[in-house]
Amino acid sequence: MRATVMFGAGDVRIENVPDARLIEPTDALITVTRACICGSDLWPYKTMEPSDTVRVMGHEAIGVVEAVGADVRSIKVGDLVIMPFAFSDGTCEFCHEGLQTSCVHGGFFGTVEIAGAQAEAVRIPQADGTLFVLPVGKDDALMPSLLTLSDVMGTGHHAALAARVGPGKTVAVVGDGAVGLCGVIAARRLGAERIIILGRHADRIALAREFGATEVVSERGNEAVERVRELTGGLGVHSVLECVGLEQSVLTSVSIARPGGAVGRVGVPQDETMPASQPAFYNNVTVSGGPAPVRAYIEELLPDILEGRIEPGKVFDRVVHLEEVPDGYRAMNDREALKVMVKP
Numbered sequence: 001m002r003a004t005v006m007f008g009a010g011d012v013r014i015e016n017v018p019d020a021r022l023i024e025p026t027d028a029l030i031t032v033t034r035a036c037i038c039g040s041d042l043w044p045y046k047t048m049e050p051s052d053t054v055r056v057m058g059h060e061a062i063g064v065v066e067a068v069g070a071d072v073r074s075i076k077v078g079d080l081v082i083m084p085f086a087f088s089d090g091t092c093e094f095c096h097e098g099l100q101t102s103c104v105h106g107g108f109f110g111t112v113e114i115a116g117a118q119a120e121a122v123r124i125p126q127a128d129g130t131l132f133v134l135p136v137g138k139d140d141a142l143m144p145s146l147l148t149l150s151d152v153m154g155t156g157h158h159a160a161l162a163a164r165v166g167p168g169k170t171v172a173v174v175g176d177g178a179v180g181l182c183g184v185i186a187a188r189r190l191g192a193e194r195i196i197i198l199g200r201h202a203d204r205i206a207l208a209r210e211f212g213a214t215e216v217v218s219e220r221g222n223e224a225v226e227r228v229r230e231l232t233g234g235l236g237v238h239s240v241l242e243c244v245g246l247e248q249s250v251l252t253s254v255s256i257a258r259p260g261g262a263v264g265r266v267g268v269p270q271d272e273t274m275p276a277s278q279p280a281f282y283n284n285v286t287v288s289g290g291p292a293p294v295r296a297y298i299e300e301l302l303p304d305i306l307e308g309r310i311e312p313g314k315v316f317d318r319v320v321h322l323e324e325v326p327d328g329y330r331a332m333n334d335r336e337a338l339k340v341m342v343k344p
């Protein structure tokens with residue numbers, strides 16, 4: 001089958017790889033009908049050392065179930081399913097707590113061990129716990145928004161929960177990528193009164209406003225911190241959604257939180273140590289977050305998409321065929337595209 005393989009920084013190719021197939025009796029096999037390129041795929045695209053190890057990329061998808069293993073109970077051949085970026089058994093202690101990204105039998109798609117979904121087909125471990133069956137057809141008009149439930153919308157929602165967004169709160173969203181924009185949707189959905197987006201790309205800011213952002217801060221670093229303070233009577237914001245993961249963005253996030261406030265981190269951290277330890281301490285700022293258990297959020301967010309209350313699918317501004325995926329990486333890396341959808 002055809003699949004996207006990363007061989008090193010800037011070196012993404014569409015290759016022939018062995019067909020995805022059932023291995024464990026708890027597996028399902030899906031034909032991918034939609035996938036995407038994620039902002040987090042750009043980290044290896046920027047930095048990966050050259051390697052001959054075949055790593056099939058992609059951790060967001062919707063697909064049709066082609067086959068299931070002997071122990072699969074709730075997923076049937078022909079189902080249209082969402083594949084969250086992590087697989088999980090749905091039965092362990094952490095899954096019951098709604099933290100599927102820490103499942104004791106879980107893991108992540110698009111790694112060296114588990115092939116990803118920027119491909120014609122993908123093997124789904126722990127199919128009963130992992131997959132979510134959709135109540136629509138595979139070419140439904142809502143497909144772009146439904147696809148965001150595999151990662152970016154659930155991740156934005158996780159950031160908002162970790163940042164303790166709620167009615168009447170003043171919220172800041174650091175980062176105007178797809179996750180940040182979904183964070184704006186999530187913050188409004190949870191009742192935030194003011195939503196300040198920190199970003200500087202005109203088209204993304206426009207989308208943020210459409211999603212519910214009430215104010216924009218386009219400065220960076222100390223100037224951004226000053227600007228947010230001005231907007232909040234010198235106090236800072238209750239909740240900060242950190243959707244980038246760089247040292248500077250974490251530092252900014254902690255610095256704009258008001259005393260007793262909270263920062264929800266979903267940007268994959270690019271440093272081993274956490275910046276801004278001292279301001280977080282002295283201001284009693286809670287710093288929380290991590291890989292979003294998006295599987296846990298599908299049930300909650302799906303009705304809002306089906307009934308048209310939220311439209312996170314608007315983050316997709318380019319659609320490519322599988323063979324064009326390398327150019328999709330280039331376009332996202334060059335900030336020519338916000339988020340790329342793949343139709344194999």
Ligand SMILES: [Zn+2]
Binds near residue numbers: 091103
């Ligand atoms: Zn589990």
